Amino acid sequence: MNDVYDRLVGLLTRGFGIEPDEVSTETTFNELEMDSLALVELGLAAQDEFGVKIEDDDIRSSDSIGQAAEAIAAKAVSIG
Amino acid sequence: MTTDREPFHAAVTGVGMVTAAGTGVKAAWDRLCEGGRTAAGPVPELAGLPARFGCAVEDFDPVRAVGRRKAWRLDRCSQFAVAAAAEALADAGLDPSGWDGARVGVVLGSGIGGAATWEKQHHVLLEQGPTKVSSLLIPMLAVNMAAGYVAMECGARGPNLVTATACASGTTAIGTARELLRSGACDIVITGGTEACMIPSIISGFSQMGALSGRDDPQAASRPFDVDRDGFVPAEGAAVLVLEREADARARGARIRARVSGYGASADAHNATAPDPEGAGAELALRAALADAGLGPADVDHVNAHGTSTPLNDLAEARLIRRVFGERPAVTSVKGVVGHALGAAGAIEAVATALTLEHGFIPPTANLERQDPKIEIDVVAGTGRTAPVEVAVSNSFGFGGQNAVLLLSRA
Numbered sequence: 001m002n003d004v005y006d007r008l009v010g011l012l013t014r015g016f017g018i019e020p021d022e023v024s025t026e027t028t029f030n031e032l033e034m035d036s037l038a039l040v041e042l043g044l045a046a047q048d049e050f051g052v053k054i055e056d057d058d059i060r061s062s063d064s065i066g067q068a069a070e071a072i073a074a075k076a077v078s079i080g
Numbered sequence: 081m082t083t084d085r086e087p088f089h090a091a092v093t094g095v096g097m098v099t100a101a102g103t104g105v106k107a108a109w110d111r112l113c114e115g116g117r118t119a120a121g122p123v124p125e126l127a128g129l130p131a132r133f134g135c136a137v138e139d140f141d142p143v144r145a146v147g148r149r150k151a152w153r154l155d156r157c158s159q160f161a162v163a164a165a166a167e168a169l170a171d172a173g174l175d176p177s178g179w180d181g182a183r184v185g186v187v188l189g190s191g192i193g194g195a196a197t198w199e200k201q202h203h204v205l206l207e208q209g210p211t212k213v214s215s216l217l218i219p220m221l222a223v224n225m226a227a228g229y230v231a232m233e234c235g236a237r238g239p240n241l242v243t244a245t246a247c248a249s250g251t252t253a254i255g256t257a258r259e260l261l262r263s264g265a266c267d268i269v270i271t272g273g274t275e276a277c278m279i280p281s282i283i284s285g286f287s288q289m290g291a292l293s294g295r296d297d298p299q300a301a302s303r304p305f306d307v308d309r310d311g312f313v314p315a316e317g318a319a320v321l322v323l324e325r326e327a328d329a330r331a332r333g334a335r336i337r338a339r340v341s342g343y344g345a346s347a348d349a350h351n352a353t354a355p356d357p358e359g360a361g362a363e364l365a366l367r368a369a370l371a372d373a374g375l376g377p378a379d380v381d382h383v384n385a386h387g388t389s390t391p392l393n394d395l396a397e398a399r400l401i402r403r404v405f406g407e408r409p410a411v412t413s414v415k416g417v418v419g420h421a422l423g424a425a426g427a428i429e430a431v432a433t434a435l436t437l438e439h440g441f442i443p444p445t446a447n448l449e450r451q452d453p454k455i456e457i458d459v460v461a462g463t464g465r466t467a468p469v470e471v472a473v474s475n476s477f478g479f480g481g482q483n484a485v486l487l488l489s490r491a
Binding site: 015016017018019032033037038040041044 | 143147148149150151152153212214215216219
């Protein structure tokens, strides 16, 4: 989970204009001004990073980064 | 020639520029006034192509222009527009937090829109399949988005559109913006043009048409009205003007850099890409702009030419200028310095013309070493010319035979 969270923050910093020091596990995507299209883009990046398929409703704007990391981790486990 | 309407003056109260000659009006204007050689060089994205150079904006920082949370989701053409609009609004002394946004319009010109995004995502489609294509493709590509993003940045909720008349787009936009002030639909219009399409597909297309210069030296390739001109040098950039009704601008004590006092538009109805050799269509637009301003040819001191550096355009335009105005007006083409920024060109040239009127200084046409003997007009070359300019016209002619002419006057 921590590893997934760190890698997710890495994606946000590399491609989405987010600074590492402005996020925590509690920060929501809304607070980062990431709308539904931004989350589609994050889903595409996460698909490459984690090798799992991210559906439209897996990550919502109201979710926190910690919740998103958990959702991705759960998918990775179910595949593994 | 007179018109049955009262002359209508739209005050230019603010200007902003993003060009290869500089980002920011001061840097760009200083470089235009220097003349010298073209602000061109090899473009990394074009490496290996027959047409490999252009006038790229090298000192542009998208994060500074639109913020790091947005920079990644705006195409470069929208980033340019947002940056130029912010500079123009600050220059106008307008504070968007205090205005009635419903009275503020945005009219920008763009020839092609977010072409770089389209080309990149087409590669994604071919190489990785449709489910990897960006969900932001459409909002980054669509030609109207630059005006949409400018509105989002400043809360301009009035009429919002992008005009597409190829290389005349920026000029068409400014003429259209002035009409929104004249009709009363808007009190303020943010207008101009933007273009960012120096990508392999687009530049190869222009190259295959034979429209681009084939010279080896990028800085000597754009040479409007020169006997050795052989095509244009592609450029990117944006320019934005803030227009208000003159009485409104004076009432709020705004500094008026110049006025847009006439506009005319027409079509050649002749050929997709070649200009009407006699310039008959362009003449209709020019005479319409004069009539709109209630002025005649003898009133015009200066022509900011379309002057692309193509053999056909420059000759047809020079013949038109000579036929309508005689030898009198001093003519310049800033494309010698900034290249041809397509849908942004007319806006860049309108800002240059406004600054010419404000400062009484006509920038020189770069690289004009030996004027084509068939071009019998007074082209400013070498160094710029200090001259009181009361009335100037700015010509723009687009592929498709679309012509647009602005008439600007000293405030």
